[in-house]
Amino acid sequence: MGSPVFLVVAYYIITGLVFGIVTATTEMSSYLPVPGPSMPYYASSFFSSSLGFALGWMYCYIFAITVPAEITAASLVVQYWNPPVHVAVISIIGLIIMAVVLVFGGGPNRELLGFHYWKHPGPINEYLVTGHAGRLSAFLATICFSVYAFGFAPELLIITGGEMQSHRSNLPTAGKRYFYRLVLFYIIGAFATSGSGAGASPWSIAARNAGILGLDSVINTVILLSALSAGNSYFYMSTRALYSTALTGSAPRFLMKCTKSGVPYNAVACSTAICLLSYLNVSSTGATVFNWFVNLINTGAYQSWICVCIVYLRFRKATDAQGVTDLPYRSRFQPYMSYVSGGTFSLLLLVKGFKNFINGH
Numbered sequence: 001m002g003s004p005v006f007l008v009v010a011y012y013i014i015t016g017l018v019f020g021i022v023t024a025t026t027e028m029s030s031y032l033p034v035p036g037p038s039m040p041y042y043a044s045s046f047f048s049s050s051l052g053f054a055l056g057w058m059y060c061y062i063f064a065i066t067v068p069a070e071i072t073a074a075s076l077v078v079q080y081w082n083p084p085v086h087v088a089v090i091s092i093i094g095l096i097i098m099a100v101v102l103v104f105g106g107g108p109n110r111e112l113l114g115f116h117y118w119k120h121p122g123p124i125n126e127y128l129v130t131g132h133a134g135r136l137s138a139f140l141a142t143i144c145f146s147v148y149a150f151g152f153a154p155e156l157l158i159i160t161g162g163e164m165q166s167h168r169s170n171l172p173t174a175g176k177r178y179f180y181r182l183v184l185f186y187i188i189g190a191f192a193t194s195g196s197g198a199g200a201s202p203w204s205i206a207a208r209n210a211g212i213l214g215l216d217s218v219i220n221t222v223i224l225l226s227a228l229s230a231g232n233s234y235f236y237m238s239t240r241a242l243y244s245t246a247l248t249g250s251a252p253r254f255l256m257k258c259t260k261s262g263v264p265y266n267a268v269a270c271s272t273a274i275c276l277l278s279y280l281n282v283s284s285t286g287a288t289v290f291n292w293f294v295n296l297i298n299t300g301a302y303q304s305w306i307c308v309c310i311v312y313l314r315f316r317k318a319t320d321a322q323g324v325t326d327l328p329y330r331s332r333f334q335p336y337m338s339y340v341s342g343g344t345f346s347l348l349l350l351v352k353g354f355k356n357f358i359n360g361h
Contacts, residue, residue, distance in 0.1 A: 010143035020337030024312035026175030029158040056245040062300035063238035069293035172329035242267035302349040309342030
């Protein structure tokens, strides 16, 4: 829908905006760590109980539907093999190194693969309509869709804030390092643009074009396991969100019931039931179902991050008014980044459905 240039620019923009969310959540969580999904608690404490209630249920819903989204993504990756095969696993760092080598012609065929898709079909493409409006549509579609790659990563970072040791020192350290991870895995990875279709990763395409036998399947296995691992993380988050919401009285009490080992089995059962949405792939193509999930998750991510900015600004105002100076972490970019991130995500939330206002779509 977009183009290589728009993808890189979009990842640059979203990385900066998400970093603003990370610093805001880290500042609140390091000062007041809460086990489990903590943003509903902060919203109730610093803004209103109604916002905390809404955020609690939104996280339950979004985390739960992200699990079938990851299952659907895994099914798209599996389509790369015919018939299915089992291969070894390499790390993401190895993929980055391999991409750099192949970009500069380090493969067996000595072909320079760098910026291949920047030439064919081109660095800047049109979407839905032609001309400048088409290029604007392509950029908007790219930046709105790219949010999925970053979705709820800041929330996942602080969800364990109340459970880690020495949270006042470890959580700020993790938050600072998060920016470098965003740059390494997202912005650099955006230069490795694949062809059309979601069945193969750009690294798989590069390995195959370079003539490295078998490596494309190895790489796709890494992507497959990453999708399954992400699904496992979001399954934990959805279960924990349901349990935490029940503890605050905002969800039915039966979700609080646990086994002797502390597993909230009713919350696990509810999250498992939502995973059955992945069977939508039976009646529709995987790519279509995946786009449905992406639109739902992106909308939830926008709403969550807007609320994070609002809650943080109230938190910042409260600490300043009370003269609190012993904060474990305070970003020099705040509160300015919260205004920028909150305003930009509000705008993206409003325009993400622009496609429906174009004739014929």
